[in-house]
Amino acid sequence: MAFVEVRSLRKTFPGVVALDDVALSLDLGKVHVLAGENGAGKSTLIRILTGVSSPDSGSLSIDGQDALADPSRFSRIAYVPQELNLFRHMTVAENLFMPFARAGFDGLTLSGGALSRATQPFLERFGIRARPAQKVSSIAVSDQQLLQIARASTAKGFQVLILDEPTSSLTHAETDRLFSVVRELRRTGHAIVFVSHKMDEMFGIGDVVTVLRNGRSVAHRSIDELKERDLIRLMSGDEVAIDQSFRPQRGPRPTPPPSDAVGFAAPQSKHPEDEAPLLDVLRLSGRGFNDISFQLHRGEILGFAGLVGAGRSEIMQTIFGARRATSGSIQFERKPWRLGRPDLSVARGMLYLSEERKQDGILPLLSLRENIGISILGQTARSGVISSGQEQRIVDTVIHDYDIKTDSREKKIRFLSGGNQQKAIIGRAMQQRPRLLIFDEPTKGIDIKTKVEIYRIMKRLAEEGVGVILVSSEMAELRRCATRIVTLYHGQLTGTFETESTDNDTLIAAIIGAGASEHAA
Amino acid sequence: MPPSVTAGKSTEVTGQPPRRRLSSLAANQLLGVVFALVAIFLVSAALSPEFLTSFNMVIIARTLAFVGLVTIGQAMLLILGELDLSVGAIGGLAAVAGGLLMVQAGVNAWLSLLLCLLLGAACGAVNGLLVTRLRLHSLVLTIGMAGVYSGLNLVSTRGVAITGIPDQIGFLGQGVVADLPVPFLVMLGCLAVAAFLMFRTPFGRYIYAIGNNTAAARMLGIRVDFIRVVVFAIAGLLSAMAGILMVARLGTAQPSIGEDWVLPPIAAAVIGGVATTGGIGSPIGAILGAAIIGIIENIIVLYGVSPYWQSVVSGGIVVLAISFDSVARRTFRREE
Known part of the structure; x- marks a missing residue:
């Protein structure tokens, strides 16, 4: 019998079956990938695995004991949520051991020295680049992510670690x-549950994969048995055309002669004088x-490439x-x-x-209707009164x-899955008839099917003449997707490339700051 | 019975009238408050035979009128995610300004009234401008501004009531139309306008949007700061209106007007379903909350609770009411 x-x-939730006939087994010493599209039931399953919510029916045993009857079993399971939820203005050591009594610091006063000494081994074990007494807000996001894992692992007797999309804000090196x-x-005999949308990561780290689709577990396989295509098919239930190009086709405008496609043609040659x-940004600087x-x-479609912290979002928000x-x-x-x-x-x-x-997009307490309605008041309000x-x-x-899955337009938007929220936000933006639309990481945390839908929307927009x-x-x-790609490194523009005529290595070199000067447009 | 039930159901299915839909969210939240109000009303009627007399009802309505006006503005601010603790001071300042204009400067009573309302709006707008321009927290700023406005009140009156208010405006405070006190009708009128603004206009939607998520509202192109200033001004204007109606009712401009208009409206709004963190609730709910507080304070007196115990009892009931609401809401959310 497996450990879990x-x-x-x-x-079930009112009106929705979140999980139905789900099976999952976790072995110690293995990395289990939990795969599935947004809304497939991953979060609900994790909530049950961590004891936060209880199932309507079914069984859950941890280390051979029925955990639904004996909730103390859940102490074996540590969970690291996707979003950082550290106390930003407190120190690394304080974050690691809060609540202190649980970690053995049960005196009336806290000794900073003792805390720091106890912290040091964790910092080494998890490779966290920080001092124990440092404020969390001053360490890198990747170190904060590792600190969250370290914090989860301070729980005594934990044997299962659930990581919910731990890499969504990390760079490759991180x-x-x-x-x-x-x-x-894994080597020390823990079971790791790894939730991710990134194919290369699932295949890079996983041993076993369980696929959820529409609330059911549809496959439980060793990852070696599967190819990327198989996994995509298992997750979506049908073939998704992820491989095709979504670059906008230039319609009536004359296409440049093929010779131009070689080398780094100046943008002007592709776009008649x-x-x-549409947008001309000149020597823009900011924080x-x-x-x-x-x-x-x-x-x-103009792409912007760069590592986390290269200044991409900052530039867009400034524009x-x-x-x-x-x-x-x-x-x-x-x-x-x-x-x-x-x-x-x-x-x-x-x-x-x-x-x-969550932070800049949705109006969480309002309904889907009100969230979309807020940007179409120009069309719905006549002489100041909303129809x-x-x-x-x-x-x-x-x-x-936009194929937003909901049982009612009156449902509060925060109860929708991430993918459906994103579709609502994009659908809302479309109603404003944009002439220039900036998508900042539109597919972050989004399943493949929805990704493709978003690519199609961008392509169609561009072909309709929107920038x-x-x-x-x-x-x-x-x-x-992009016709041209702008590369950034440390807040500096390192090049502008025609996508078609540029290879991957050149682009990677430009975003890690190597060889940028030769290719700068 | 059965036929009427099926008839009701069929209209539900074939499509609800759009008007109901628009405020259905608010209607859901209101249900609990209405229930509590009815319950407290019935209990009060049972506790004291004097409670249901028309004389007593008029007293309740008139008391509710003044606090209610302030509550409407405060509720709009709370939904926006802001708070103004200087509303009472603005009401007092507008009241004595009205007295000074009418009695000492001899300005026409109606013109004075208008000027007082403008003064209230201006005071509110100043609060709003300071909050938005200097990025101050409205709680702390308006504690300070409450000091400034009530200080100006004392400077201009030296703490002495202004008597000799012209009879022309007495009707506004003392008059009765269709058995209802005029201030109460004025309050209901303001409530209707506020509810219309909140539910049926883009301006109201923007208030909810900002209260939900200021950053998202900015990204949507909503003029967040402008709307904040306007809502502060509306709250100031409503406080000034309460102040000037109080002058009309008393026949004198007392410097102490508005002193007790600060905390009850906030409690009323919360009882009525407005979140102190913004984004949900409605002015209608807030007024129902104010009515609940008003009835509680009334029945305590009628029932003969010792004056020393009155505030303990009324405060305790308010705490009970919001605890009940909080528990109910959490249960409801879990179901969702």
């Missing part, structure tokens, strides 16, 4: 550090980036007006642009879809067109 054994688990920690835990750029200049034309610029100027549709006024940006057709869906019939019609169209900017950490995504 889940059988015919069922969990992901490698995390993986070596995971391998070390009579067509002025986190310096001297950025580029042009965006109607009908193209949009949500951040302050220290110098530089912007022309939009040949007219000078007023920086620092998001309301004017939106009024003139520039929209920004933030990477932080609710009109609003319902448009919202229903958006729900249908699209795509910020992404996934080079494959940029190559698939």
Whole structure:
């Protein structure tokens, strides 16, 4: 019998069957990938595995004992949530051992020295680059992520570690550090549950994979038996055309002769001189980036590549007006642009879809209808009064067109899955008839099927003449969608490349700051 | 009975009238408050034979009128995610300003009234501008501004009531139309306008959006700071209106007007389903909350609770009411 054994688990919420006949077994000394699209039931399953919620029926045994009857069994399971939830203004040591009594610091006073000494071994074991007395807010995001794992592992007797999309805000090098920690835990006989949407990571670290689809466990295999394509098919239930290109096709405009495709053609040769750029950014500087200049034309998808911290989001938010610029100027549709006024940006057709869906996107306490309705008041409000019939019609169209899965338009948006929230946000933006749309990591934490839908939307927009900017950490995504790619390194622009005629190595070199000068456009 | 039930069901299925839909969320939240209000009303009627007399009802309505006006504004601010602790001081300042204009400066009573309302709106707008321009926390800022406004009140009156208010406006405070006190009708009118603003206009939607998620509201292109200033101004205006109606009712401009308008409206709003963290609730719920507090305070007096114990009892019931609400809401959320 496996260490953790889940059988015919069922969990329902009013109107929804979240889990149905789910089986899962976790062996010690293995990394178990839990795969599935958004809304497949991964979060619900994790909530049950960690004892936060209880199933309607089914069995769950931990180390041979029925955990539903004996909740103390859940102490064997440690969980690291996707979002960082550390006490940012407290020290590394304090974060590690809170609550102190549990960690053995049960005196009336806390000795900083003792805390620090106890912290040191954890920092070494998990390779955290920080001092015990350092404030968490001053250490790198990747170290914070590792600190969360270290904190989970301070629980006495834990044997299972659940990592929920631990790499979503990490760079490649940081992901490698995390993986070596995971391998070390595997070696010491722990079972690791690894939730991720990234194929290369699942195949890189996993031993066994369990696939959830629509609340059912549809496969439990050794990862060696599967190819990427198989896994995608298991997750989505059908073939998804992830391999195809989603670069916008230039319709009526003359395409340049093929000879131009060789080498790094200046943007002007692809875009006839009579067509002025939609967006012209000139020597823009602000906190986190310096001297950025580029042009965006109607009908193209301009990709922005760079490591975490390269200043991509900062640049976009400054162009949009949500951040302050220290110098530089912007022309939009040949007219000078007023920086620092998001309301004017939106009024003139520039929209920004933030990477932080929860923080900057949704209105959590309001319904799906009100979330979408907020941006179509121009169409639904006549002489200052909202026509609710009109609003319902448009919202229903958006729900249908963008395939938002919900049982009612009145459902509060925070109860929707991440993918459906993202579709609602994109659908909402479309209703504002944008002329320039900035997508900042639009597929972060999104399943493959929805990803492809988002790619299609971007492509269609570009082909309709909208300017699209795509910020992404996934080079494959940029190559698939962007006509040109701008590379950034430490807040500096290191090059502008035609996607078609550039190989991956050149782009990677440009975002890690190597060889940028030769390729700068 | 059965036929009417099926009839009700069929209209549900074939499509609800859009008007109901728009505020269905608010309606759900209101249900609990209405229930509590009815329960307290019935209990009060049972406890004291004087409770249901029209004389007593008019007293309750008139008391509710003044606190209610302030509550409407405070509720809008709370939904927005802000708070104004200087509303009482603004009401007092507007009241004595009205007295000074009418009595000492001899300005036309109606014009004075208008000027007082503008003064209240201006005071609110100043709060809003300071909060948005200097990025101050509204709680701390308005504690300070409450000191400033009530200080100006004392400077201009030296703490002495202004008597000799013209009879012209007495009707506003003392008049009765269709058995209801005029201030109460004014409050209901303001409530209707506020509810309309909140539910049926883009402006109201923006208030909810900002209260839900300020960053998201900015990203959507909503003029967050502008709307904040306007709502602060509305709250100031409503406080000034309460102040000037109180002058009309008393026939004198007392410097102490508004002293007890600060905390009860906040409690009323919370009882009525407005979250102190913003984003949910409605002015209607807040007024129902104010009515609950009003009835509690009334029945305590009628029932003959010793004056020394009155605030203990009324405060305790308020705490009980919000605890009940919190438990109910958590249960409801779990179901969702």
